Amino acid sequence: MKERILVINPGSTSTKIAVFEAEQEILNETIRHDADELAQFDSITDQYDFRSNIIQESLKSEGIDPSSFDAVIGRGGLLKPIPGGVWAVNERMTADLRAGVSGQHASNLGGLIAHEIAHTSQAPSLIADPVVVDELQPLARISGHPELPRISIFHALNQKAVARRAAAEMERAYEQSNLIVAHMGGGISVGAHKNGEVIDVNNALNGEGPFSPERSGTLPAGQLVELCFSGKYSQKEIMKMLKGKGGFMAYLGTSDGREVDQRGQQGEELAELVFQAMAYQVAKEIGALASVFSGRLDGIVLTGGLAYNDRLTTLIKERVEFISRVLIYPGEGEIEALRDAALRVLRGEDKAQVYG
Numbered sequence: 001m002k003e004r005i006l007v008i009n010p011g012s013t014s015t016k017i018a019v020f021e022a023e024q025e026i027l028n029e030t031i032r033h034d035a036d037e038l039a040q041f042d043s044i045t046d047q048y049d050f051r052s053n054i055i056q057e058s059l060k061s062e063g064i065d066p067s068s069f070d071a072v073i074g075r076g077g078l079l080k081p082i083p084g085g086v087w088a089v090n091e092r093m094t095a096d097l098r099a100g101v102s103g104q105h106a107s108n109l110g111g112l113i114a115h116e117i118a119h120t121s122q123a124p125s126l127i128a129d130p131v132v133v134d135e136l137q138p139l140a141r142i143s144g145h146p147e148l149p150r151i152s153i154f155h156a157l158n159q160k161a162v163a164r165r166a167a168a169e170m171e172r173a174y175e176q177s178n179l180i181v182a183h184m185g186g187g188i189s190v191g192a193h194k195n196g197e198v199i200d201v202n203n204a205l206n207g208e209g210p211f212s213p214e215r216s217g218t219l220p221a222g223q224l225v226e227l228c229f230s231g232k233y234s235q236k237e238i239m240k241m242l243k244g245k246g247g248f249m250a251y252l253g254t255s256d257g258r259e260v261d262q263r264g265q266q267g268e269e270l271a272e273l274v275f276q277a278m279a280y281q282v283a284k285e286i287g288a289l290a291s292v293f294s295g296r297l298d299g300i301v302l303t304g305g306l307a308y309n310d311r312l313t314t315l316i317k318e319r320v321e322f323i324s325r326v327l328i329y330p331g332e333g334e335i336e337a338l339r340d341a342a343l344r345v346l347r348g349e350d351k352a353q354v355y356g
Helices: 035-039 045-061 091-099 108-121 156-169 221-228 235-242 247-252 257-265 269-293 310-320 334-346
Strands: 004-010 014-021 024-032 071-075 086-088 125-128 178-184 188-194 197-201 299-304 326-330
Touching (some): 004 045, 014 334, 045 108, 071 334, 086 334, 091 108, 108 125, 156 197, 156 299, 156 326, 156 334, 188 269, 221 235, 247 257, 257 310, 269 310, 299 310, 310 326
Parallel strands (some): 071 125, 178 299, 299 326
Antiparallel strands (some): 004 014, 014 024, 086 125, 178 188
């Protein structure tokens, strides 16, 4: 077996695909979709044929036979809450992805298209560590009111991948490690990884934790309620403040972290204050999660696109390195994380779970 794997990662405005033979990359392509192309579709599910055809045409143009794959793995979508790990795509899962049981997102198409293409070669179709991974301990679910339980939605795929990488670097098993992982991108999630499970993490989608380039994070609750009932904004506009027009975007009119950093260093006081405040909030979140482990940590990991910014990671590191060593793995690495998940199944190191 050549361990030939197709990886499919649909995003809001692009579809990324990669082909590997074991760890060796054969193809890596990002197919961009302009707004006009996507505007013709009423829903994410309606994009299915469009995106699937593009992927299969791309494989054909590269001379790659869809029947040659030993496994096809897609980025997991908004399913029901499930534990982390690798999951086999089955009929129940495809039905939930089409229905959008936890919401509509382009990543819902990953499992659907993987299932279709894998059928050609009778290979397993898989997903791994979708954003709805839920391993919260009971204590972490309590918010302060029973009608508003805390929810686990975070960058599970990259968080789990870099946690495994950090554990390996420390010559430990991920399943026997205590780690805090901060993924910093358009959204920011900070998770407590205890013995292979993320037992506490902020809902990074729309309203908890540090603010980010486009999300507001935790806001003062009373003031938010007053704003909701002020008559100035619709529900849709308020939700957009939380996700899309919060954080850097709200204060500075841009979600580009590099631009904010540059403006701050050029003397723009507000840009510098907001840039440092984001680092401050990430460090505070890490400090709070350190209490989950009673301070007994093996490491703190900084990752995501913003981790390429040395000034940002330095600001965070200066505040938290007294707790534990800090490891920095910039980028998201989603393609490689999906490849590695498929390889673990093909090599018998992991077993694909059954969704039901």
